[in-house]
Amino acid sequence: MTTQDWWRGAVIYQVYPRSYADTNGDGVGDLPGIIAKLDHIASLGVDAIWISPFFKSPMDDFGYDISDYRDVDPLFGSLADFDILLARAHELGLKVMIDQVLSHTSAQHDWFLQSRESRTNDKSDWYVWADANQDGTPPNNWLSIFGGGAWQWEPRRQQYYLHNFLASQPDLNFHNPDVQQAVLDNVEFWLAKGVDGLRLDAINFCFHDAQLRDNPAKPVEARQGRGFSEDNPYAFQYHYYNNTQPENLPFLERLRALMDRYPGTAALGEISSEDSLATMAEYTQEGRLHMGYSFELLTNDYSAGYIRSTVETLEARVSEGWPCWSVSNHDVVRVATRWAQGEPSDAQCKMLTAMVCSLRGSVCLYQGEELGLPEAEIPFEQLQDPYGIAFWPNFKGRDGCRTPMPWQSEGEHAGFSDASPWLPIPESHRARAVSQQDRAADSVLNSFRQFMNWRKTQPTLMGGSIQFLDAPEPVLLFVREQGDERLLCGFNLGDKPVSLNIEQLGSAHTVLSDHGLREAQREGNVLAFPPYGIFFARLA
Structure with a gap:
C-alpha cells in the first residue's frame, strides 16, 4: 500500500x-x-x-x-x-x-432555468425532456424514490422532465x-x-x-x-x-x-x-x-x-x-x-x-x-x-x-x-x-x-484478504490474512452468551485486550463469548 x-x-x-x-x-x-x-x-x-x-x-x-x-x-x-x-x-x-x-x-440551477424556457435554447437538451403520450399522461411508468411519478409537466416547453427524486431535482441528460x-x-x-x-x-x-x-x-x-x-x-x-x-x-x-x-x-x-x-x-x-x-x-x-x-x-x-x-x-x-x-x-x-x-x-x-x-x-x-x-x-x-x-x-x-x-x-x-x-x-x-x-497497528485488518469460517448464529467468524499473518476475528452479534469449539485455534494468542470491549474467554479450543462479545487472535 x-x-x-x-x-x-x-x-x-x-x-x-x-x-x-x-x-x-x-x-x-x-x-x-x-x-x-x-x-x-x-x-x-x-x-x-x-x-x-x-x-x-x-x-x-x-x-x-x-x-x-x-x-x-x-x-x-x-x-x-x-x-x-x-x-x-x-x-x-x-x-x-x-x-x-x-x-x-x-430546479433553481441556472442550467435548468435556461433549459425549461424552450426546446431550442443552448441548454435545451441538458435535462431529460419527453413529450406527453397522446392522452397527456407521462411518457412511461417510471417512479420517483420520494413518491409518485418521476415526470413533472413544464408548461413553458409543453413537455415532461424526469426527476428520480423530488420534482425540484430534475435529472441531467448525460447522453x-x-x-x-x-x-x-x-x-x-x-x-x-x-x-x-x-x-x-x-x-x-x-x-x-x-x-x-x-x-x-x-x-x-x-x-x-x-x-x-x-x-x-x-x-x-x-x-x-x-x-x-x-x-x-x-x-x-x-x-x-x-x-x-x-x-x-x-x-x-x-x-x-x-x-x-x-x-x-x-x-x-x-x-x-x-x-x-x-x-x-x-x-x-x-x-x-x-x-x-x-x-x-x-x-x-x-x-x-x-x-x-x-x-x-x-x-x-x-x-x-x-x-x-x-x-x-x-x-x-x-x-x-x-x-x-x-x-x-x-x-x-x-x-x-x-x-x-x-x-x-x-x-x-x-x-x-x-x-x-x-x-x-x-x-x-x-x-x-x-x-x-x-x-x-x-x-x-x-x-x-x-x-x-x-x-x-x-x-x-x-x-x-x-x-x-x-x-x-x-x-x-x-x-x-x-x-x-x-x-491502525494491524495492517492485516486494513488490507488483508477475508475468509469466513462456519459458526452457529449469532456468531460471525472470519480470518483476515496478509503475507504470513492470519488474524482470527470473532463477534457475537447476539444478546446471550455463546460457546463454540474452534479447531483452528491451536496455539493462537489473543491480540486485543480491554479497549472497553467484551472479550471472549478461551479454554483450549473452546471460546465462550459474552453477549456482544468479540475475539481477535493471531493464528499460528
Missing part, C-alpha cells in the same frame, strides 16, 4: 454539516462549526472525513439539490471557510472527501457530451482546491434508458427496500431503465481519468441498483471508481448469515475492486436502534464498530456512531424531511438520524447552538454527549478511540 492508496482500509467519518455544530446562532450547523470540532474528529483515530453537501441550494432536499456547484451556501459559510477547513484537516492528518451530486441539479464535460469541470474545481476524495451521490443514476422503456412490475415477495420505505410504490418495480445504464461505464472512466491527474485522490460511489453488489463490482473495476458504497448493511436484517453472505457475494464478484461498508448514514435509522435487541446497548454499539471495521474494505461511520446515539423520535409537527412528511405515519423519514450532535450534557441546546436547532435534540442524547463520554473510561466514545488506534 502506498500513500496514494490511503483510502484502502480507511475509516471515513461522515459529517452532516447541518447537524454538527452551529457557530453563528441560526440553529443550523456550518463549516466554521466543523472546523471548531476537527480536534474531536482527529481524536477518534479515523483517516478521513466525508462532508455532506454544503453547496448553494434552496435546501428542498437539504443540500442534495444543488443550484451552484462551485460555491458554498451562505447557510454554511463561504469558500474561504472551506479553504480553512481543508487546511486545518490536513494539519491534523485528516483527508477530506466531499459529496458530489452529479445525476441531478436543483449529451456537453453535460458530461460541464459536470467534470465542476468536479475539477474542487480537485484543484485540494480535496482528497469524492463521495459520489446516486452515481448509478446518471444515465437513463434513451428509449424510455417502461420498468417491469416487481412481485410482492421481491419488494425489499434498500434505503427507502418498503411501502413506497418505488419498490413495486424493477428499476432496469431509469438508472444503472451501460453508458455510465465510459463516463466513470472519464471521471477516473480526471482524478488520476490529481494523484492521491479517491472516488467513493454510492450505488443503489437492483443488484447493488454486482454494480459495485462492475463500477470498481480497473480504471473506474476506487471504492463502491451500497445499502446492503443498512437494512433491518441483522444476522451473521446475512452479513457473511453479503460480503462473500461481493468477494466472489469483485476482482481488483474495493468495497466500503457502512451500518449507518444520514438516510436510514441509526444502527443503535435499527439492530437493537430490546433497548439500545452500549456493548452492542462497541461490538458493531469493531465488526464493521474488521471486514475487508474501507468503512464509512456516521457522526454520532462514536457516541452510540439511538434514533430520535420526531413528532410529525417538527418533521423537516419531505420524504417523511409524504409517507407519514408508516415511514417517518430521515430526520430521526439527522438530529444535532450533543456536545454538552448541560445547556439548553446541548452545546450544538445558542439558538433553537433546526431539529430537536432528544433528552436521551444528552446522557451520551461528548462531554459526558470523554470523562468515562468505558464509554462508547473512548472504546471507539481505543479500537481505532489499535486497528
Whole structure:
C-alpha cells in the first residue's frame, strides 16, 4: 500500500454539516462549526472525513439539490471557510472527501432555468425532456424514490422532465457530451482546491434508458427496500431503465481519468441498483471508481448469515475492486436502534464498530456512531424531511438520524447552538454527549478511540484478504490474512452468551485486550463469548 492508496482500509467519518455544530446562532450547523470540532474528529483515530453537501441550494432536499456547484451556501459559510477547513484537516492528518451530486441539479440551477424556457435554447437538451403520450399522461411508468411519478409537466416547453427524486431535482441528460464535460469541470474545481476524495451521490443514476422503456412490475415477495420505505410504490418495480445504464461505464472512466491527474485522490460511489453488489463490482473495476458504497448493511436484517453472505457475494464478484461498508448514514435509522435487541446497548454499539471495521474494505461511520446515539423520535409537527412528511405515519423519514450532535450534557441546546436547532435534540442524547463520554473510561466514545488506534497497528485488518469460517448464529467468524499473518476475528452479534469449539485455534494468542470491549474467554479450543462479545487472535 502506498500513500496514494490511503483510502484502502480507511475509516471515513461522515459529517452532516447541518447537524454538527452551529457557530453563528441560526440553529443550523456550518463549516466554521466543523472546523471548531476537527480536534474531536482527529481524536477518534479515523483517516478521513466525508462532508455532506454544503453547496448553494434552496435546501428542498437539504443540500442534495444543488443550484451552484462551485460555491458554498451562505447557510454554511463561504469558500474561504472551506479553504480553512481543508487546511486545518490536513494539519491534523485528516483527508477530506466531499459529496458530489452529479445525476441531478436543483430546479433553481441556472442550467435548468435556461433549459425549461424552450426546446431550442443552448441548454435545451441538458435535462431529460419527453413529450406527453397522446392522452397527456407521462411518457412511461417510471417512479420517483420520494413518491409518485418521476415526470413533472413544464408548461413553458409543453413537455415532461424526469426527476428520480423530488420534482425540484430534475435529472441531467448525460447522453449529451456537453453535460458530461460541464459536470467534470465542476468536479475539477474542487480537485484543484485540494480535496482528497469524492463521495459520489446516486452515481448509478446518471444515465437513463434513451428509449424510455417502461420498468417491469416487481412481485410482492421481491419488494425489499434498500434505503427507502418498503411501502413506497418505488419498490413495486424493477428499476432496469431509469438508472444503472451501460453508458455510465465510459463516463466513470472519464471521471477516473480526471482524478488520476490529481494523484492521491479517491472516488467513493454510492450505488443503489437492483443488484447493488454486482454494480459495485462492475463500477470498481480497473480504471473506474476506487471504492463502491451500497445499502446492503443498512437494512433491518441483522444476522451473521446475512452479513457473511453479503460480503462473500461481493468477494466472489469483485476482482481488483474495493468495497466500503457502512451500518449507518444520514438516510436510514441509526444502527443503535435499527439492530437493537430490546433497548439500545452500549456493548452492542462497541461490538458493531469493531465488526464493521474488521471486514475487508474501507468503512464509512456516521457522526454520532462514536457516541452510540439511538434514533430520535420526531413528532410529525417538527418533521423537516419531505420524504417523511409524504409517507407519514408508516415511514417517518430521515430526520430521526439527522438530529444535532450533543456536545454538552448541560445547556439548553446541548452545546450544538445558542439558538433553537433546526431539529430537536432528544433528552436521551444528552446522557451520551461528548462531554459526558470523554470523562468515562468505558464509554462508547473512548472504546471507539481505543479500537481505532489499535486497528491502525494491524495492517492485516486494513488490507488483508477475508475468509469466513462456519459458526452457529449469532456468531460471525472470519480470518483476515496478509503475507504470513492470519488474524482470527470473532463477534457475537447476539444478546446471550455463546460457546463454540474452534479447531483452528491451536496455539493462537489473543491480540486485543480491554479497549472497553467484551472479550471472549478461551479454554483450549473452546471460546465462550459474552453477549456482544468479540475475539481477535493471531493464528499460528
